[in-house]
Amino acid sequence: MRAMVLNEPKRPLELRDVPKPKPGRGQLLVRVSTCAVCRTDLHVVDGELLNPKLPLTLGHQIVGRVEEIGEGNANCAIGDRVGIPWLGWTDGDCSYCRSGRENLCDKARFTGYTVDGGYAEFTVADARYCFHLPDRYNDVEVAPLLCAGLIGYRSYRKAGDARRLGFYGFGNAAHLIAQIAVYEGREVFAFTRPGDKATQLAAQELGAVWAGGSDELPPEKLDAAIVFASVGPLVPAALRVLAKGGIVVCGGIHMSDIPSFPYDDLWEERVITSVANLTRRDGDEFFEIAPRVPVRTHTETFALEQANTVLDLFRAGRLSATAVLRIAE
Ligand SMILES: [Zn+2]
């Protein structure tokens, strides 16, 4: 089968013909239909996430169909459509797993990072971590929901009951989660790169009550802000727009350093927190609410062989939608 393989960080992926993987106990062999490209893929390629499996097949927003089922019980049948997310496996046994925080499992394995992912014609996945996907979405539309949607949703839930909610960085994740926020009656404030009028307009079209540059102050204090951009200086900027008791949620897996700021900006019970990975429960909740909103994705498709081009466009900020690799017809 064909796969786009990372041999070492900071090098382009290599198109290779590799043996089709065999599903082990509890695993599924999945014929990959689509795989959306995430900023995390870039962080892996660029060496910002350390110690990936090498050589590695990237990709953790995978949609495909079950081709073969390994030994043991799987909650699905041959031919079923499944979604494979970032969280690929946990031990189920550590203090985190036992307290409903499998996202923090010490031994967790991550798709397209510590185990092979979906920039390939086939992949294997542990059946227990795969999702059944809502029927209303086709394979291209649903792919971005598997990470930008899911981990975005976890960030959103961490923001609590915030009535006025800000988004710093209005890319893939914010685009999806803002739709849920509006649906749930929150007031959305969108902060973009200063001067990025096109994105500000797009945010307003989605229902944001205010959109401006990250260097601007909104007309009212916010109850929470989610920072999706991987830009550390946005954290103190977000703190400064919060009302008392407000929360800043850092939704990314990697961020540049956060500059120092006066304690006054944190005082009055403001909180800074981060989100790591996802739990299966986040996925179940998200795939229940997403089709009700309905959350719409905005995608641009590419062939598997174009993965390097896609990563270059992403790095340069030149993708106008979520890139989805279309692998099988
Ligand atoms: Zn664990």
Ligand SMILES: [Zn+2]
């Ligand atoms: Zn991701």
